[in-house]
Amino acid sequence: xATRVVVNVPATARRGEVIEIRTLAGHVxxxxxxxxxxxxxxxxxxxTRFVCTYNGVEVFSAELHPAMAANPLISFTTVxxxxxxxxxxxxxxxxxxxTQSAAITVS
Amino acid sequence: MTTRRxxxxxxxxxxxxxxxxxxxxxxxxxxxxxxxxxxxxxxxGAQVRVGKVKLDIPPLIDNGNTVPLTVxxxxxxxxxxxxxxIHVFTEKNPxxxxxxxHIGPRAGRAKxxxxxxxxxxxxxxxxxxxxxxxxxxxxxxxxVTLSACLEDGLI
Numbered sequence: 001x002a003t004r005v006v007v008n009v010p011a012t013a014r015r016g017e018v019i020e021i022r023t024l025a026g027h028v029x030x031x032x033x034x035x036x037x038x039x040x041x042x043x044x045x046x047x048t049r050f051v052c053t054y055n056g057v058e059v060f061s062a063e064l065h066p067a068m069a070a071n072p073l074i075s076f077t078t079v080x081x082x083x084x085x086x087x088x089x090x091x092x093x094x095x096x097x098x099t100q101s102a103a104i105t106v107s
Numbered sequence: 108m109t110t111r112r113x114x115x116x117x118x119x120x121x122x123x124x125x126x127x128x129x130x131x132x133x134x135x136x137x138x139x140x141x142x143x144x145x146x147x148x149x150x151x152g153a154q155v156r157v158g159k160v161k162l163d164i165p166p167l168i169d170n171g172n173t174v175p176l177t178v179x180x181x182x183x184x185x186x187x188x189x190x191x192x193i194h195v196f197t198e199k200n201p202x203x204x205x206x207x208x209h210i211g212p213r214a215g216r217a218k219x220x221x222x223x224x225x226x227x228x229x230x231x232x233x234x235x236x237x238x239x240x241x242x243x244x245x246x247x248x249x250x251v252t253l254s255a256c257l258e259d260g261l262i
């Protein structure tokens with residue numbers, strides 16, 4: 001399965017500034033409650049967990065449930081403390097796993 | 108030989124059986140119970156007060172499959188006083204949980220934006236867990252015209 005993810009992090013920030021991070025993962029987020037025309041239940045296939053780390057320190061994490069829309073968008077904030085890398089990790093049903101990282105320069 | 112009446116009666120009982128399998132009686136009470144249980148799982152039975160939390164969600168939703176919502180919580184977000192977690196629940200979904208986000212003083216602001224699926228007209232609840240162990244919430248009633256989850260399942 002294609003694991004397409006997009007993150008939006010400002011490339012530069014002032015120290016102490018609150019930056020907004022937007023993340024999007026391409027995923028059907030099949031709820032497990034839908035049926036096909038023949039009445040067969042479509043098995044659940046969702047992303048269950050999302051974690052963001054800032055230079056190795058976890059700053060945000062979330063548990064996702066079937067009630068998340070397809071292609072889950074998660075937007076949150078963090079304080080720009082130092083230059084470095086933000087790592088994003090999604091994991092879910094059927095061994096789904098996706099990672100992405102973004103660099104930030106803090107002045 | 109199968110009579111027309113007998114056939115129709117049989118058909119009716121099959122349909123009734125199907126409906127029963129999908130919608131247990133007293134569904135409203137069951138949903139409320141599921142919602143209460145989900146909230147209790149998060150709060151551990153602690154009292155949830157109304158306030159501090161702002162849940163931004165359109166009151167009229169054309170398409171329940173993608174509902175943008177934003178939760179902001181009033182908090183200085185310092186080491187001593189911050190929001191630990193934000194949880195979102197819906198009343199009418201088969202499962203009440205939507206998202207549980209864990210944040211901390213490093214978030215700077217307590218703000219979470221996402222997109223949810225909402226099955227039916229009803230309440231959406233956002234609950235914030237503070238660092239002092241208190242819980243605050245806001246409940247918004249929304250009207251859904253096209254439901255998520257079930258619409259293509261019941262054709």
